[in-house]
Structure formats: C-alpha cells, structure tokens
Amino acid sequence: xxxxxxxxxxxxxxxxxxxxxxxxxxxxxxxxxxxxxxxxxxxxxxxxxxxxxxxxxxxxxxxxxxxxxxxxxxxxxxxxxxxxxxxxxxxxxxxxxxxxxxxxxxxxxxxxxxxxxxxxxxxxxxxxxxxxxxxxxxxxxxxxxxxxxxxxxxxxxxxxxxxxxxxxxxxxxxxxxxxxxxxxxxxxxxxxxxxxxxxxxxxxxxxxxxxxxxxxxxxxxxxxxxxxxxxxxxxxxxxxxxxxxxxxxxxxxxxxxxxxxxxxxxxxxxxxxxxxxxxxxxxxxxxxxxxxxxxxxxxxxxxxxxxxxxxxxxxxxxxxxxxxxxxxxxxxxxx
Numbered sequence: 001x002x003x004x005x006x007x008x009x010x011x012x013x014x015x016x017x018x019x020x021x022x023x024x025x026x027x028x029x030x031x032x033x034x035x036x037x038x039x040x041x042x043x044x045x046x047x048x049x050x051x052x053x054x055x056x057x058x059x060x061x062x063x064x065x066x067x068x069x070x071x072x073x074x075x076x077x078x079x080x081x082x083x084x085x086x087x088x089x090x091x092x093x094x095x096x097x098x099x100x101x102x103x104x105x106x107x108x109x110x111x112x113x114x115x116x117x118x119x120x121x122x123x124x125x126x127x128x129x130x131x132x133x134x135x136x137x138x139x140x141x142x143x144x145x146x147x148x149x150x151x152x153x154x155x156x157x158x159x160x161x162x163x164x165x166x167x168x169x170x171x172x173x174x175x176x177x178x179x180x181x182x183x184x185x186x187x188x189x190x191x192x193x194x195x196x197x198x199x200x201x202x203x204x205x206x207x208x209x210x211x212x213x214x215x216x217x218x219x220x221x222x223x224x225x226x227x228x229x230x231x232x233x234x235x236x237x238x239x240x241x242x243x244x245x246x247x248x249x250x251x252x253x254x255x256x257x258x259x260x261x262x263x264x265x266x267x268x269x270x271x272x273x274x275x276x277x278x279x280x281x282x283x284x285x286x287x288x289x290x291x292x293x294x295x296x297x298x299x300x301x302x303x304x305x306x307x308x309x310x311x312x313x314x315x316x317x318x319x320x321x322x323x324x325x326x327x328x329x330x331x332x333x334x335x
Contacts, residue, residue: 030301031280032064038287043070048286049119049126049167051076051104051160052133054086057177057243060279061130062086065286066096072123076104076115076133106133106159107145109330116166128173128286131160131222136215139198149329150198152214157221158195162330168233175285176240178222178298181211182308185220189321195329221322223298223312228319230296237290242300242308243278 032038048065052058053075065073073090077083083101090099102118105111119126134156137143145154164174184207191200198214207213226240284302285293293299298308327333 030284030303031277032283032287035284035302038284041068041287043068043127043287046070046127047072047074047123047125048128048130049074049076050130050132051106051163053077053130054079054083054101056275057279057282058130058132059086059090060276061132061282061286062099063090063093064279064283066090066094066099068287069096072098072100074119074123074126075099075101077101078103078105078107078133104133104163105146106155106163107147107151109147109159109162112159112162113166116163119167120170124170126167126171128175129164129167129171130175130177130282130286131164132175132177132282133160134177134215134218137212139212139214142197144196149195150214152212152218153195153198153221156215156218157225158326158330160222161225161326162332164229165327165332168236171236173286173290174226174229174236174238175282176222176226176238177282178226178240178242178308179215179219180242180300180305180308181216182220182223182242182298183216183311184211185213185216185218187217187220187224187315187318187322189318189325195325220311220315221326223308224315224319224322225326226298227296227312227316228323231319232323234295236295237293238296239285239293240296240298241281241285242298242305243281 043065048062048070050058050062050065050073053062053073054077058075062073062075073096075083075087077086080101080103083103087099087101091097102115103111104115135151137151143151145151147154149158160176164171186199188194188199193200194217199217201207201213223240226238230236230238281300281302285299294304298305298312300308
C-alpha cells in the first residue's frame with residue numbers, strides 16, 4: 001500500500017510539473033486577444049476564403065472570422081458533408097449566417113479550376129485567401145493525386161499554387177500556411193521526379209524521421225512560393241505563417257502504435273498547441289494591417305522567423321524555376 005501511495009504521489013507531482021511547464025511554454029504562443037489593437041478588430045464587409053475550413057486550424061480561424069463580422073466566410077472543403085457540418089456549427093456558435101461551403105479537391109486540377117470559376121461567378125472580390133488545407137502522408141504509402149503527383153507536394157503546394165493564381169485577379173491578401181518543418185525540406189530542381197514520386201534520397205543523406213520528406217518539401221515550396229508571389233504581385237500582401245506543433249487531424253492517415261502515443265503524451269502535453277491556439281497565427285495574418293508585414297516572408301507567433309527566412313533567402317535562385325515548373329505541370333497557362 002505504501003509503495004502504491006508513493007507511486008501515485010510521484011505521478012501526481014509529474015503531472016503538476018508537466019502542466020506548469022506547459023503553462024510556462026505557452027506564454028510565448030501569440031494570441032490576438034493579447035494584442036490591444038487586434039482584440040476587438042472587426043472584419044465588416046470582408047469576404048474570407050479558407051481552404052480546409054471544416055477542421056483544425058482552418059475551422060477555428062473561420063469561426064473567429066464569423067465572430068468578427070466578416071461579410072462572408074467560404075469554407076473550401078473536399079468533403080461537403082463535413083464542410084456543411086462545420087458551417088452549421090459556426091453559425092450556431094456565432095450567430096453569423098453567411099458561412100458558405102463550396103467543394104474543393106486540391107488533389108484534382110480540374111476540380112480546382114471548377115472551384116475557381118464558381119468563386120469568380122459568385123464573388124466580385126476575395127479580401128483574403130487562406131491557403132490552409134494540407135495532407136501529411138508517409139512516403140511508403142506512395143499516394144498520388146488524381147493527376148499523378150506525389151500527394152504531399154500535389155495538395156500542399158501545387159494545388160494551392162494553381163488555386164492562388166486562378167483567383168489572383170480578385171484577391172486582396174494571401175495567407176499561406178507553411179510549417180517549421182520546411183527546415184527539413186529540400187527542393188531539388190535536378191530531380192524531375194520530385195513532383196511525381198517524391199524526392200530521391202542520395203546515399204548518406206540525412207532525412208527527417210519524424211515527418212514525411214514529401215510534407216517537409218511541400219512546406220518549403222509553400223515558403224518559396226510565398227516569396228515569389230510577393231515579388232510578382234507587389235500590390236498584394238502575402239503572409240507565410242508557421243502555426244507551430246498543433247493537435248489537428250493532419251496525421252489521421254498515419255498509424256502510430258499505442259505505446260508510442262503513451263511515450264509521446266508527456267511531450268505533447270508540454271509542447272503541442274490546440275488547433276485554436278495554432279489558428280491565432282492565421283487570424284493575426286488576416287487581421288493585421290499590411291504595413292506590419294514584410295510581404296512574402298515567414299512569420300511565427302506574430303514575429304518574423306529568422307531561420308526560415310534565411311533558408312528561403314538562400315533558395316531565391318531557384319524560385320523562378322520552381323514557379324515555372326509548377327505552372328507547367330498544373331497547366332496554368334491553359335487556364
């Protein structure tokens with residue numbers, strides 16, 4: 001009995017310690033509620049389009065946009081039933097009734113074109129396009145989009161590349177959700193198969209064990225795309241953000257053994273943000289005056305992220321090549 005009591009006390013002390021550590025760590029996580037000029041800022045008259053707005057970061061961002069009185073919130077979702085469920089929940093929670101769901105499959109180029117045409121017919125302007133939707137698929141699954149691209153790159157980069165370019169004539173601001181995992185990414189312009197099968201790994205090359213290389217590569221492409229987009233469209237603010245490690249459905253297609261989840265739990269308790277906490281980065285990127293941002297650059301917790309931007313700086317010699325190849329494979333010029 002004494003051993004049991006001692007063990008229980010030890011567990012209790014550990015849990016309290018982890019909670020205190022999380023409380024300390026979370027102080028560095030930015031929140032719009034703590035920024036005086038953003039706390040009560042409204043979005044009156046604005047039309048906000050969020051890809052992947054039915055779940056995770058996109059859902060919580062869309063809910064906040066509704067609370068702040070945006071004229072219209074568009075949830076661009078692959079699954080219409082889940083999108084409709086999310087829209088009805090937002091309406092119920094906020095009282096905002098103009099939340100629309102339009103089907104968008106970023107893994108299908110023709111579907112993206114159909115979606116863009118529908119948006120252009122229904123809306124004269126998009127005040128902010130939030131490129132949030134994404135997938136995280138292990139490379140050994142060899143998943144490909146309907147057009148034959150490696151799924152991580154095809155959805156996270158190429159899908160949003162095409163969508164943004166199709167809508168750019170009516171968009172006033174672009175927010176691109178990247179990730180700090182871009183630091184483990186690589187864009188090899190000499191590897192013609194990177195878009196198709198994923199990047200070729202050379203002998204002795206170190207690769208991340210905690211994330212699919214296709215995901216890391218796609219997030220780096222997001223950041224390079226943001227920079228190049230800002231250079232080509234200097235009148236449109238482009239904000240690239242990293243939301244941090246967040247609890248979302250992103251890795252729903254990944255099997256994780258129960259014992260690994262147990263071992264990971266204490267780390268997650270201390271360092272993993274909720275979807276609502278991670279969404280603060282998206283919300284700030286939509287709310288903040290454009291003068292606050294250096295267009296095309298990567299931000300985290302409302303601050304410009306030095307190491308991520310330095311990496312992109314070193315890759316600007318291939319940014320035009322990446323753009324041209326992306327335009328070629330998505331048949332942008334034929335749109």
